[in-house]
Amino acid sequence: MHIHDLIGIGFGPSNIGLAIALEEKQQRSKPLTSLFIEKQASFAWHPGMLLDHAHMQISYLKDLVTLRNPQSRFSFVSYLHEKGRLADFINLKTFYPSRHEFNDYLAWAASHFDDRCLYGEEVFQVLPETQGDQVSHLRIRSRDAQGAVRERLARNLVVSVGGSPYIPELFRPLRASRHVIHSHHYTAEISKHGGAKRVAIIGAGQSAAEIFMALHGHHNAPAIDFIMRARALKPADDSPYSNQIFDADFVDHIYSRDDQERRELIKEFWHTNYACPDLALIQQIFGTFYQQNVKGEDRHRLLRRHQIAAVRETSEGVTLTLQDLNNGHSFDAHYDLVVLATGYERQLHRGILEGLAGYVGEMQTDRHYRLQTTDNFQPQIFLQGACEHSHGLSDTLLSITAVRCGEIVDALHEGRKCPAASKLTTV
Ligand SMILES: Cc1cc2nc3c(=O)[nH]c(=O)nc-3n(C[C@H](O)[C@H](O)[C@H](O)COP(=O)(O)OP(=O)(O)OC[C@H]3O[C@@H](n4cnc5c(N)ncnc54)[C@H](O)[C@@H]3O)c2cc1C
Known part of the structure; x- marks a missing residue:
């Protein structure tokens, strides 16, 4: 050979x-x-x-x-x-x-x-x-x-x-469910869900934000719950000094640190890469919710500080038990489709x-x-x-x-x- x-x-x-x-x-x-x-x-x-x-x-x-x-x-x-x-x-x-x-x-x-x-x-x-x-x-x-x-x-x-797509533990039993998709497969899968009326997007990063705007822009757009544990959609920090951690010669520096210092460095700059949509996109989302407010509608919901406590598949979709972390209250919400914008491992x-x-x-x-x-x-x-x-x-x-x-x-x-x-x- x-x-x-x-x-x-x-x-x-x-x-x-x-x-x-x-x-x-x-x-x-x-x-x-x-x-x-x-x-x-x-x-x-x-x-x-x-x-x-x-x-x-x-x-x-x-x-x-x-x-x-x-x-x-x-x-x-x-x-x-x-x-x-x-x-x-x-x-x-x-x-x-x-x-x-x-x-x-x-x-x-x-x-x-x-x-x-x-x-x-x-x-x-x-x-x-x-x-x-x-x-x-x-x-x-x-x-x-x-x-x-x-x-x-x-x-x-x-x-x-x-x-590979990261599937949060609660959703793992539903891996094969047609009502749950990961953002990784979004364009291929969404066309199969043209009739979805209620959609949940889970995540607070660039993919979650992009999918919210894409779904909102669809003809016959569904009602969307944008669900995240975070208090706010925070923009990527791409200011010049922060951006220097992405320079090639920074690799020498970070590699030469001891394990603890390296871990701290990565934690300090975590938000330059993770859970940080572009500012322009955050502004578009804010504008979308503002216009909804002007019209007196409540079609889409931004569920901040919400944690998913349970997930159940039903014959028509998925029921999520959501817990509001601000007051501890739990409630059930039903969706035709759940989009996991939960990143990668x-x-x-x-x-x-x-x-x-x-x-x-x-x-x-x-x-x-x-x-x-x-x-x-x-x-x-x-x-x-x-x-x-x-x-x-x-x-x-x-x-x-x-x-x-x-x-x-x-x-x-x-x-x-x-x-x-x-x-x-x-x-
Ligand atoms: C939606 C999205 C947008 C992004 N945008 C940016 C951006 O704007 N800027 C940026 O810097 N980074 C961005 N990234 C990060 C991304 O990781 C990098 O851009 C880049 O794709 C990394 O390249 P890669 O070749 O290491 O990995 P990948 O692009 O993931 O390529 C890996 C390849 O390996 C193949 N493969 C996997 N397993 C096997 C196997 N067992 N056998 C054979 N083939 C296999 C896959 O099919 C794939 O083609 C983005 C990531 C995503 C998901």
């Missing part, structure tokens, strides 16, 4: 950025053969949330390459130039393209690597290949859309699989790498995102997007993608040994 120098799991922005960094590095050094395996049938960037009025929450200059190589032909500006929209994009006077346009940019970048990416296969297991007492390669096992299992060998691995890599348990221990990574392994383990394994608590809040975002991919490609080429365990952090 052919042995690939590198297999990448997932072909989202992180591994597209890596494919580009590899190609640009290889113009200067020994080529490495690479293959990427992506479970979607074709490239799509969070397709379930490609809403018409959604915009990027990050400058287009934090594209796949610019911060690493401003001369790259894979920049957003280069994409605009090739599509003949550069002048008009300038006339828009914005740093924040629509999510549709950024998805198109990413698809354009991905299309340059069609010969290196297999779509429609989901990796479910990675196993060690041994020669004597040495692990020399990795066996990557995936399943295609027809259920057939494929196996490939690699010398190195980069796992960039993103997050980032544990997928653990399941995929379970078969390497004896070699990767507690999954500690070095500064270059490389897993620490036992001495008899020769392959290098890198994680992208799973190192937030060791490398900081930028890890799950696009902010450092370009630079991180360059760092991983350098580490891959140099094949440096991991530093001593004391300098590593667990992911």
Whole structure:
């Protein structure tokens, strides 16, 4: 069986950025053969949330390459130039393209690597290949859309699989219910619920806010309860000094802190990334409720400081028992549809790498995102997007993608040994 120098799991922005960094590095050094395996049938960037009025929450200059190589032909500006929209994009006077346009940019970048990416296969297991007492390669096992299992060998691995929808505990028994959807599947699922008259949106972040405005704008819009534990919808803090925590060189700082200081830092800046819709969106929502008030209607409700105490599925929908945290009162509310805008968890890599348990221990990574392994383990394994608590809040975002991919490609080429365990952090 052919042995690939590198297999990448997932072909989202992180591994597209890596494919580009590899190609640009290889113009200067020994080529490495690479293959990427992506479970979607074709490239799509969070397709379930490609809403018409959604915009990027990050400058287009934090594209796949610019911060690493401003001369790259894979920049957003280069994409605009090739599509003949550069002048008009300038006339828009914005740093924040629509999510549709950024998805198109990413698809354009991905299309340059069609010969290196297999779509429609989901990796479910990675196993060690041994020669004597040495692990020399990795066996990557995936399943295609027809259920057939494929196996490939690699010398190195980069796992960039993103997050999986976080379902709060009370809703887990209703995972299969057609009356409960996660924001991750919103665009695909909402069309099946055209007749919904009462909808609950759970969450206080960007996705919850975007879905509220999208649903409100629907023809025959349902009555919406926007339910959150928070006292207020708080905007993202994107002021310049706070934003510096997303700079690539901040990773050196945060990685070098001890565990407690790192935890405190992440907690202090939590609201720069989580549960923080854009200010403009919050203003639109406020305006919507204000106009409702002017008309003397009470169609939509903003249920702040409300906690869900119980969830019951009925034949027609879902009944939530809601507790008002201000006065302790509980009441039942019935919905045709509940939308969970409850974010993501980032544990997928653990399941995929379970078969390497004896070699990767507690999954500690070095500064270059490389897993620490036992001495008899020769392959290098890198994680992208799973190192937030060791490398900081930028890890799950696009902010450092370009630079991180360059760092991983350098580490891959140099094949440096991991530093001593004391300098590593667990992911
Ligand atoms: C709606 C939404 C909007 C966002 N907007 C922004 C923004 O404006 N700015 C920003 O910086 N960040 C944003 N983010 C954060 C987002 O995480 C990053 O933008 C980016 O998508 C991270 O890229 P990634 O490649 O690491 O992960 P993903 O984009 O999640 O890509 C992972 C890929 O791996 C594939 N995959 C997963 N498991 C397997 C498997 N077992 N086998 C094969 N393939 C697999 C998935 O199908 C997917 O294509 C947003 C996130 C969401 C959900």
